[in-house]
């Protein structure tokens with residue numbers, strides 16, 4: 001009996017040890033947490049800081065974030081000024097976590113507002129994300145060399161999926177006529193996307209949502225909409241759509257849909273993964289810039305039909321009344 005109990009205890013202690021031995025990986029944002037989940041699979045203990053749907057530019061860390069940072073082995077960060085709140089959080093947590101810069105090796109775009117700063121939204125170009133994933137792989141295999149082969153296997157599969165995603169986006173954007181390839185969004189989160197896939201950008205806010213919207217920008221956006229007869233402008237999942245709705249009303253155009261730039265969507269929707277989010281964005285942008293005008297035309301046709309029907313009924317009733325009056 002004692003032997004059996006000893007064996008059971010050894011068995012459970014092995015399980016506890018195996019769980020405790022998993023590398024503790026903390027991502028600042030849900031987008032690269034998803035990449036780490038794909039590469040690390042069940043072999044890592046993964047968490048992230050900014051909740052899905054929250055704006056990482058304006059994020060204020062909570063006491064539970066301090067705990068997460070203090071326990072982490074590595075923190076996956078974007079850098080390029082994206083996580084302005086992070087250095088203070090790491091300092092206050094006084095943990096041992098090593099920061100892994102995922103944008104290491106990419107060519108950053110210069111910030112459109114500040115010439116001496118970089119645009120942080122590098123993940124909007126899928127080719128950059130291949131470098132994010134290589135950096136995640138290296139950090140995991142350094143931390144946990146016993147599982148390097150498994151990490152490598154997951155990475156290779158994912159890189160192939162990213163190549164397919166890149167082609168998918170190129171084909172979607174190609175469907176939009178050249179003169180319609182103008183993307184108007186809430187904030188400047190799509191410069192890398194525009195550069196990689198051939199779209200001109202006109203955001204309302206800068207690369208960070210901290211700055212106020214300038215009235216000159218609104219005037220410029222309205223001019224562009226009229227000049228290029230833009231059919232759709234786009235809201236973003238982490239930003240209040242009030243201003244986008246105001247511009248939509250002023251120009252009598254449509255909101256093409258909700259784009260995901262700084263956060264994944266809810267896990268239940270397509271945008272709940274990085275690949276899903278990028279496919280969703282490409283599809284919504286293409287549909288919005290190509291087809292909404294046709295839908296508007298259909299609506300115009302419908303309203304015209306109602307007007308003609310009304311005029312016809314008016315004449316019919318008038319003639320009937322005249323006929324009845326004359327009979328008397």
Ligand SMILES: [Zn+2]
Pocket residue numbers: 057121187188189207208209261262
């Ligand atoms: Zn952003």
